[in-house]
Amino acid sequence: MPSTISSPALTATATAPALLPAPRTLPSTAAVFSALLRADLTTQWRNRRASIMVVLLPVVIVISWKALIDKVGGAFILSNAITLGLNAIGLMGYTNSIARDREKEIFQRLRVAPAPNWTIMGSRLTVQLIMITLMTAIIFIVGYQYDHIVLSFTGYIGGLLMAIVGGAVYLALGQAIVGRIINPETVNATSRLIYIAFIMIGMFGELGMLGDFVDHAVKYSPYGTVKSIVSGALTPATWTAETSLALAITLGYTALFAFLGIRWFKWSTRS
Amino acid sequence: MNTSHDYPVLQVEGLNIYYGNFHAVRNVSFEVRPGEIFGLLGPNGAGKTSTLSAAEGLLKPSAGTIRVAGYDIAKQPLYARACLGVQLQATSFQPELTLTEIIQLYAGIYGVTLVQNELEAILRDIKLQDHAGKRFGQLSGGQQQRVSLVIATIHDPKLVLMDEPTTGLDPQSRRQLWERIEAMRDKGHGIVLTTHSMEEAEAVCDRIAIIDHGQIITIDSPQAIIDNNRDRPEVIRASRKGKITLEDVFIGLTGAEVRA
Numbered sequence: 001m002p003s004t005i006s007s008p009a010l011t012a013t014a015t016a017p018a019l020l021p022a023p024r025t026l027p028s029t030a031a032v033f034s035a036l037l038r039a040d041l042t043t044q045w046r047n048r049r050a051s052i053m054v055v056l057l058p059v060v061i062v063i064s065w066k067a068l069i070d071k072v073g074g075a076f077i078l079s080n081a082i083t084l085g086l087n088a089i090g091l092m093g094y095t096n097s098i099a100r101d102r103e104k105e106i107f108q109r110l111r112v113a114p115a116p117n118w119t120i121m122g123s124r125l126t127v128q129l130i131m132i133t134l135m136t137a138i139i140f141i142v143g144y145q146y147d148h149i150v151l152s153f154t155g156y157i158g159g160l161l162m163a164i165v166g167g168a169v170y171l172a173l174g175q176a177i178v179g180r181i182i183n184p185e186t187v188n189a190t191s192r193l194i195y196i197a198f199i200m201i202g203m204f205g206e207l208g209m210l211g212d213f214v215d216h217a218v219k220y221s222p223y224g225t226v227k228s229i230v231s232g233a234l235t236p237a238t239w240t241a242e243t244s245l246a247l248a249i250t251l252g253y254t255a256l257f258a259f260l261g262i263r264w265f266k267w268s269t270r271s
Numbered sequence: 272m273n274t275s276h277d278y279p280v281l282q283v284e285g286l287n288i289y290y291g292n293f294h295a296v297r298n299v300s301f302e303v304r305p306g307e308i309f310g311l312l313g314p315n316g317a318g319k320t321s322t323l324s325a326a327e328g329l330l331k332p333s334a335g336t337i338r339v340a341g342y343d344i345a346k347q348p349l350y351a352r353a354c355l356g357v358q359l360q361a362t363s364f365q366p367e368l369t370l371t372e373i374i375q376l377y378a379g380i381y382g383v384t385l386v387q388n389e390l391e392a393i394l395r396d397i398k399l400q401d402h403a404g405k406r407f408g409q410l411s412g413g414q415q416q417r418v419s420l421v422i423a424t425i426h427d428p429k430l431v432l433m434d435e436p437t438t439g440l441d442p443q444s445r446r447q448l449w450e451r452i453e454a455m456r457d458k459g460h461g462i463v464l465t466t467h468s469m470e471e472a473e474a475v476c477d478r479i480a481i482i483d484h485g486q487i488i489t490i491d492s493p494q495a496i497i498d499n500n501r502d503r504p505e506v507i508r509a510s511r512k513g514k515i516t517l518e519d520v521f522i523g524l525t526g527a528e529v530r531a
Contacts, residue, residue, distance in 0.1 A: 026353055027382025035379025039368060046367035046406075105363035112327045112357040113380045114349040268329070 032115045036123035044127050047097075054093055055135050058085040059142050066147045074149030075238070078139060079231035080203065082163050083223060085135040087198050090170020091177075091191040094128050098178045099187040107267045117267075125171060132167040136160050151234055158233030165247070166226035168254045173222065175261025182269050198223045225250045278341070280305050280354075280430040280461035281326060286335035288321045288485075295321045296332070297485040303461045305429065308452060310476035310493075311465045314525050318485040319465040323434055326463070327357055340429040353381065356423035356431040356460075358416075366408030370399060370418060373407055374425065381426035397421050413444035420451060424460070431455060433464040437471060449475050469518035479517075483525045493517050500524065 044051065058081035065077045101107055110120050140156060143149040151159065174191065181187045202223035205214040218224045225246040232243035281303040288296035296318040303309045313319045324330035326337050328344045328351065337344045340354035364373050374393060378385045385393075394400040397417040402410065410418065416436065423431055433452070437445040452475055456462055466472055472479050473493045480490040489496055500506050501515040506523030510516075 025382065026349055027380065031382060032380050035376050038379070039365065039372065039376040042372055043365050043367045101365070104366075105359055106365055108329060109357070109359055109363035110380070111329060112352060112355065112359070113377065114353040114382075115380050116349065 026114055029116065029119060033119045033123060036110075036115065036119055037126055040123045040127045041130075043097075044131070050093065051131065054088040054131070055085060055138055057088065058082065058135065058139055062139055062142045063146050069147055069149065073235075074143065074147065075151070075155075075231050075234040077147065078143050078149060078151075078159070078234055079227050081139050081143075082136055082159070082230050083166065083202075083227040084199060085139065086132065086163060086167045086170050086226060087195055087223070089128055089131050089135065090167060090172075090174045091195045091198075093131065094124070094171055095174035095178050095191045096184070096188050098124065098174070099181075099184040102178070102182075102267065103184045103269055105268065111267060128167070128171055129164060132163055133160065136163040152236070154236050155234045158236055159230060162226075162229045162233035162247075165250060165254075166230055169222050169226055169250055169257065172254045172257035172261055176257045176264065177261075179261045179264030179266070182266065202227070220249060222250070222253050225253070278305070279303060279338075280340050281309075281463060282336075282338040283322070283326065284336045286322060286325060286337065287333045288318070288325060288330065289333045295485050296325070299335070299482070299485070299487055301480055301487065301490060303430065303463055305461050306456055306459045307477045308456050308462045308464065308475055310472040310479035311463060311482060312467075312469070312472055312479055312521060313465075313482035317482045317525070319482055320434060321485075322482070323432055323463070323465060326432060327355065328352060353426070354429045356426070356428035358419045358423045358431070358433040358436050364407045364415075364418070364422075366406060369404050369406055370394070370410070371403045373418065374422065377422045377425055383426050393421055393425075412439050413441065413447075416440060416444065416448060417451075420448070424455060428460065430461045430463070433462065435465055435467065437466065437468065445471070469516065469521055473517045481521060481524055488524055496520055 061081045061084065062077060065080075069077060107120060111117065136159065140151075140159070173194070177190055177194070178187055181190055198221075201210065201214065202218055202221065204210050205218035206224065206227070208215055219228070228243055228246035229250055232239040232246070279302040281301075283302070284300050286296055286299040287294070299318070299322055301309070311319045311322065321330060325332045325335075326339070326344065328348045331345070339351040342351035342354060344351040368376065371390065371394075374390060375385065391400065391403075394403050397420075399410075399414060399417065402414065407415065407418065420433075420436070423433070436452075437448055440448065449471070452462060452464070456477075464476070476493060478490065478492050479496065480487045481496070482488070489500070491499065497515055497517055497520055500520045500523065503523055506515060506520050509522035510519040
């Protein structure tokens with residue numbers, strides 16, 4: 001016996017088992033996702049101090065490296081700042097919020113409701129994509145206002161798209177970390193360590209301060225490939241076969257980390 | 272043929288759960304009917320929470336079936352969960368969200384449309400109308416439990432599962448919660464609760480199952496369990512004040528040694 005639709009939010013129907021007193025309707029996936037997204041956006045807003053910290057370092061780099069523009073170019077500065085911001089969002093913001101909510105059994109509470117698992121995590125990832133977009137836009141604005149860095153329209157759009165592609169690497173890496181490690185404090189320590197390692201080795205290595213071997217290794221690390229594709233997209237004329245290779249490697253990293261993150265992830269600290 | 276009134280809201284049949292080689296739940300079967308408060312009692316590690324977690328769909332059993340309002344939790348998990356209200360042990364809501372936002376979140380997930388008047392009525396009912404804008408993390412333990420209970424029943428579920436709902440509550444809050452649980456029963460909800468409090472089980476449960484080492488060792492009304500076991504030597508030995516209580520029977524049946 002098919003169930004009836006009693007509200008615009010209730011769209012899915014099921015055949016009720018025999019002898020059931022009343023058939024049950026399910027809320028639509030869109031309604032569930034919308035409720036989750038609203039809550040996750042509100043949570044992100046309430047934690048805006050942490051979000052500001054995520055954007056602060058890239059903005060400081062854009063402002064303080066002004067003197068280097070003539071030497072290294074505006075795209076170099078913007079791509080470094082964006083890559084650092086992506087690092088912070090994926091490794092610090094996302095990873096720690098997932099570890100904390102798992103510790104508090106917030107996911108388990110959501111999972112005993114009729115919310116498909118993918119909507120719970122999809123909503124979190126959507127918030128992070130919004131954060132990536134905002135962070136990138138802020139860096140573009142600060143770069144324009146303080147450093148007078150002007151890109152082509154294609155450069156801005158391409159840069160934003162590659163920031164999202166690059167951000168996916170760090171979100172997936174964060175997922176793998178929070179999948180492998182259960183304790184929130186250990187997750188926090190590990191993600192900070194990796195974040196700092198990416199910054200220090202990535203930036204100094206790329207500038208040739210740590211020798212040729214490190215320079216080469218950084219180039220094909222998640223830091224180097226993401227920076228390369230963002231930089232290439234910001235100035236499309238400089239996009240080369242090597243940048244395409246960096247894009248392919250970036251996608252490969254994302255697939256690998258996402259696979260491990262999904263495979264290892266546990267919804268509860270008890271399981 | 273079953274009528275809508277006596278159709279079980281929870282059917283657990285031949286439930287077996289393993290953790291590695293450890294057989295945590297052994298061939299557990301029971302039913303809960305609408306308008307019934309069913310208590311699941313047992314020492315630590317007896318298999319209560321594992322049984323409840325399997326009923327919630329959070330844990331995949333090694334064998335057995337669980338039906339919530341007729342829906343198989345393994346085959347139709349979303350439909351089963353739509354018929355299910357859950358109060359977890361931990362206070363598991365986002366601490367940054369206000370009381371109103373949490374209620375709206377779960378109303379949205381369960382597909383319940385709440386207008387402002389209804390939202391205010393819910394808050395009045397749990398005596399938190401003055402705390403609507405407070406964040407969940409700022410509420411007291413008793414207030415958080417009330418919110419948790421209202422979320423568990425916001426979609427008028429046929430079955431409500433409560434894992435140690437009165438742990439950490441003061442006597443006033445505990446009594447108030449009992450009254451709310453009984454009111455839910457009177458509305459026709461089937462309720463399963465786990466507790467370590469024999470006083471609670473005796474006071475509110477219509478039937479109880481005592482589970483130990485993963486097996487149900489007895490299942491009946493509290494008074495019937497006392498009456499059927501009052502002459503057992505181990506129960507008499509466990510008795511402290513001459514009068515046999517449910518706790519004496521529990522200790523007698525499950526042993527006096529402390530479980531890890």
